[in-house]
Amino acid sequence: MNTININKKFGRFSEHWTPKVIGELNGQHIKLAKVQGDFVWHDHKDEDELFIVFKGTLYIDFRDGRTEVIQPGELLVVPKRVEHRPWTKDGEEVQLMLIEPAETKHTGDVMDEKTQTELEWI
Amino acid sequence: MNTININKKFGRFSEHWTPKVIGELNGQHIKLAKVQGDFVWHDHKDEDELFIVFKGTLYIDFRDGRTEVIQPGELLVVPKRVEHRPWTKDGEEVQLMLIEPAETKHTGDVMDEKTQTELEWI
Structure with a gap:
């Protein structure tokens, strides 16, 4: 049990779309990711x-045509079964x-070249 | 499903030690709190x-005599059954x-004047 500095953890990897695990609680993983460009619908x-x-600035498209814009200091919960990109x-x-x-795969049930099958702790 | 600005939510309350709920995922609440002074061991x-x-800067004492120091941009997971203050x-x-x-009470199983029994969404 140690305090984690989020920025220092971001400094430990550079790949895009490959979330790294930094902690866990109640069966959930806390992950950091660097992303750039387009991800897949899932x-x-x-x-x-x-x-x-x-x-x-992160953009997330939804199938109803809406796009959420998420800036530093902002958060969004995407509910289960809601397709997003x-x-x-x-x-x-x-x-x-x-x-x-x-147990979550970051591409959901979509298998894609971006799908990560092994999770790395940093 | 809307993007939430964390600082704007902090601006919506001023009480100490009374976490407010701003979202939920997978049976977990996302809460914001303002704290000042000492909390109870729990x-x-x-x-x-x-x-x-x-x-x-948040300090968290543990029964083994250790104190974790958590600053902006840092996080700590306190595992179940670990007493902390x-x-x-x-x-x-x-x-x-x-x-x-x-279902978590913020004071754990300790009932105290600070124990909050009703959760407020903001």
Whole structure:
């Protein structure tokens, strides 16, 4: 049980769309991710997903045509079974925290070249 | 499902030691709290508790004599059944986010004048 400095953890990786685990509580993982460009449309059948943005502006599209804009100091919970597509504008790198059940795949049930099958703790 | 600005939510209350709920995911509440001074020793029998500090410096004492110091941009997970006592120094107000199961009482099994029995959403 140690205090974790979020920015220092962001400094420990540079890959995009590959969330790293920094902690866990009650069966949920606390993850950090750097993202850039477009992600795939996906949903999570049984898991709500929390996004907290620390740097940059994250856009998340929904199938009803709405786009949520999430800036540093802002958060969004995407409920289970809601299809969404995260993306960033003009190649900006966005740094964010995710909290979701430990069994969650970040691409949901969609298998894609971006799908990460092994989780790395940092 | 709307993006939440954390600072704006902090602006919506001023009481200390009375966490407000701003969201939920997977049976967990996302709460904001302003704290100042000493809290009571307590633990949570079945729930891990996540503290993320946004303003000020939070101290958490443990029964083994250790004190964790959590500053803005830092987080700590306190595992279930670990007794802890949060406090702040010299009357500083600390602003923090908590994530814990919806059924968690913030004073654990300790009933105290600070124990909050009704949760308020803001």
